[in-house]
Amino acid sequence: MNVKAVRAERASATRESILATAERLFAEHGVQVVSNRHISEAAGQGNNAAVNYHFGTKTDLVRAIVRKHSERVEKLRAELAGAIDGPGELRDWVACLIRPTTTYLQELGSPTWFARFTAQVLTDPALRAIIAEESMTSPGLAKVVAGLNRTLSVLPPDVRAERGDMARQLMIHMTAERERALAEDTATPRATWYDAGTGLIDAVTGLLLAPVTLPHRS
Numbered sequence: 001m002n003v004k005a006v007r008a009e010r011a012s013a014t015r016e017s018i019l020a021t022a023e024r025l026f027a028e029h030g031v032q033v034v035s036n037r038h039i040s041e042a043a044g045q046g047n048n049a050a051v052n053y054h055f056g057t058k059t060d061l062v063r064a065i066v067r068k069h070s071e072r073v074e075k076l077r078a079e080l081a082g083a084i085d086g087p088g089e090l091r092d093w094v095a096c097l098i099r100p101t102t103t104y105l106q107e108l109g110s111p112t113w114f115a116r117f118t119a120q121v122l123t124d125p126a127l128r129a130i131i132a133e134e135s136m137t138s139p140g141l142a143k144v145v146a147g148l149n150r151t152l153s154v155l156p157p158d159v160r161a162e163r164g165d166m167a168r169q170l171m172i173h174m175t176a177e178r179e180r181a182l183a184e185d186t187a188t189p190r191a192t193w194y195d196a197g198t199g200l201i202d203a204v205t206g207l208l209l210a211p212v213t214l215p216h217r218s
Contacts, residue, residue, distance in 0.1 A: 018040070022039045036049075
């Protein structure tokens with residue numbers, strides 16, 4: 001292996017170490033309280049500016065972490081959506097939202113930090129747009145949202161939007177909570193990520209199908 005190839009391999013290894021370290025620290029402590037310098041030190045980099053050198057700003061680093069995981073998650077989503085026969089039922093489309101993430105977390109083994117990292121990013125007003133921007137480029141997710149909207153067409157648009165926000169919070173924070181419990185070796189309601197995904201699919205489907213009480217008009 002020539003010198004150029006060795007340097008490229010070392011740079012790649014450094015980038016991966018920084019990504020993994022940043023994801024863990026962001027998940028455990030929050031994005032704003034963890035500095036690039038802290039990440040460089042925790043990743044064992046003698047140069048405290050290593051994060052800036054390899055990724056640029058903290059926003060660029062967060063985007064790189066999201067992209068590190070999104071390819072596999074979206075591949076799983078596309079496979080599930082492609083297996084739906086015909087228009088599909090509501091539960092089928094809800095599964096396409098939830099099952100890719102829980103399957104991916106199962107594949108990663110334990111401990112993982114991706115679910116908690118996502119929850120932390122989505123609570124940061126300056127960074128949450130990154131998740132939305134990356135998701136909007138996914139043809140698989142667009143197909144799932146279209147399928148959901150078809151099955152929920154009887155709901156008023158504002159109710160559908162409200163319940164979409166509720167479902168998103170449930171999916172994000174329940175996966176983060178299970179991930180935290182597994183990392184701390186505490187009890188979880190479901191034995192596996194697959195079963196946890198099933199519970200979430202049940203809950204979100206029920207939420208979306210709940211009766212609608214119209215606002216009171218005085």
